Amino acid sequence: MKVNKLNIVIFIGLLAIIGVIIMQLFLLSQAYNFERKELDQRIHFALQDVVRKIYNDNQSNLPITNQIKKVSDNYYIVNVDDVFENNILEHYLRTEFNKVKLDQDFEYAIYNCATDDMVYGNYISANGKPQKKCENCFTKKNELIYYFAIRFPKLKQTYANDLKQYWIFTFVLIVVLVIYVYSVILLLKQKHYTALQNDFINNMTHEFKTPLSSILIASNYANSQKEISSNKKLSRYIQIIIDQSNKLNQHIEQILSLAKADSNQIQLQKSWIDLEKTLDLIKENISLKHHKEVSFVFKDTINIEIFADAFHFYNLLFNLADNAVKYGNDTPEISIAAQSESKYLKLIICDNGPGIPKEDLPFIFDKFYRVNRKDNEEVEGFGIGLAYVKKICELHHWHITAKNSESGLCIEIKIPLKNISNG
Incomplete structure (x- = not known):
């Protein structure tokens, strides 16, 4: 073992x-x-x-x-x-x-x-x-x-x-030992089942990706054909197939990423990352994905480099920005600010959405936890996006918290100053 x-x-x-x-x-x-x-x-x-x-x-x-x-x-x-x-x-x-x-x-x-x-x-x-x-x-x-x-x-x-009291204490300790051993056995069994579950998820998602890639290739090819592009109705249906396939692909990637994080298969490849360039890339990709105007405000993020895994750091910020757009109002506004403290640099990501209900706020980083929205009876997503965000923060030894503000939800990430460079 x-x-x-x-x-x-x-x-x-x-x-x-x-x-x-x-x-x-x-x-x-x-x-x-x-x-x-x-x-x-x-x-x-x-x-x-x-x-x-x-x-x-x-x-x-x-x-x-x-x-x-x-x-x-x-x-x-x-x-x-x-x-x-x-x-x-x-x-x-x-x-x-x-x-x-x-x-x-x-x-x-x-x-x-x-x-x-x-x-x-x-x-x-x-x-x-x-x-x-x-x-x-x-x-x-x-x-x-x-x-x-x-x-x-x-x-x-x-x-x-x-010696009755000594016998009672000894009996209690033996009971504690038995309960401890039994709990450990249950914990190890649960850990084994979790490992099997993660293996199943990995295999299942990999099996999904192959036909999904074929669907995307075929749909994109069909959408480029003259017969399809000239027919607005068919073109719209093909575009729906492409959009939903991309959405399904994103879900599969999220599940894979979280499964890897839970099984400690993620090996961070750390390097110095320009925060401003990463935020500009996120702004561009968010606008392309949602096809609507999203207002971004960056404050004090210039000339800051962060020592982190570039791929997962991008995914972390992209997930937070994506959630702000998906669960915000019709005119999303996202502000990202950097604040220096004595031992940390705080990245604060805020939106102008409705926020999170107080009773749900302590659990939003839990795996598979989903928040009921007042404007939508159907609970959206798998509840793994923020769990992935928290896991990446833990792997980097960062601290993440969430709280409601007057204008919406704010996520704070504390990064030790030893991982920060002012370029």
Whole structure:
């Protein structure tokens, strides 16, 4: 696949989202470890205080060695190494867990050295509701004599509940990633369909041009024959064929030009162009095409050269002037002025037409967008002329805008001063 700006943006966006998800998973892991460590410390401190109270009751000296052994995340063995009562142990466990705010279900069992077996104590529920006991979950430790085991059956659920907001953020990010990937797939499919559409348009218009050229050649030849020229009715019909064929040819050229621009097939051949000569040529060709008097006013356009593609620059200005004549009033007036600013030269093309309705103005440069005219129920054209104009401006890195004035529509083209020379 050809590397272009779209592929780069898609790749960077994908990397960014994956990076954020990885960071979120890392934070989730860190939060989980912190939560587990914090709960483990609270349990450890509470059990130490339980052992200390038992030794105080027995008026014995507390051993220096650590008497609490963590077997798993939710299972602990506490070596008391001294006699203790079941009811006293449960009371101390409840009291110390409340002190450290450990709202956990727990169950415990005490080793009975007389029967050499673990005697199940009780299941203490944090919410007071009865829960299913697991009397077989406690195992013996052969090297110990006076000890008890304690188990927290819902400790892992607590980790998940405490990290609920992290899980939600992670889920949202994963959903965003899925939506992004799905959108990219749709975008690439649409891009592929657009490329196929442009290829179809190119092939179709090329196929149209061959018979159309034959029609124009035959019509022009027929129109020059004495038999036709002497018959006003036939001559008029032949001229209609020629005019409509030329109009169709212009439409085909517009479609081809826009298709090439959309597929980035246009290679600009830039050179220094005399603005005044280009405008004079446009004035001449507009008058020949429309067979009516069109008033042109040029202001401050003398001795200005523009670094641009001569062919497309001419087409750009010709399209704007042609639109001004086609959609203007019966006596078209077109003014083209050049204004210098700090960083730009502004070309301002204005007409004396009715302008563009306010609701349509932001969209006139969109491809295939056409404006409904109040004086004509039928929408004219293909909506590609101004789209082509904007595309050529973008390829030259110029900026184009449109606005209504008191007298009609004005198109402004900003050209950087580095592309301007005063001859």
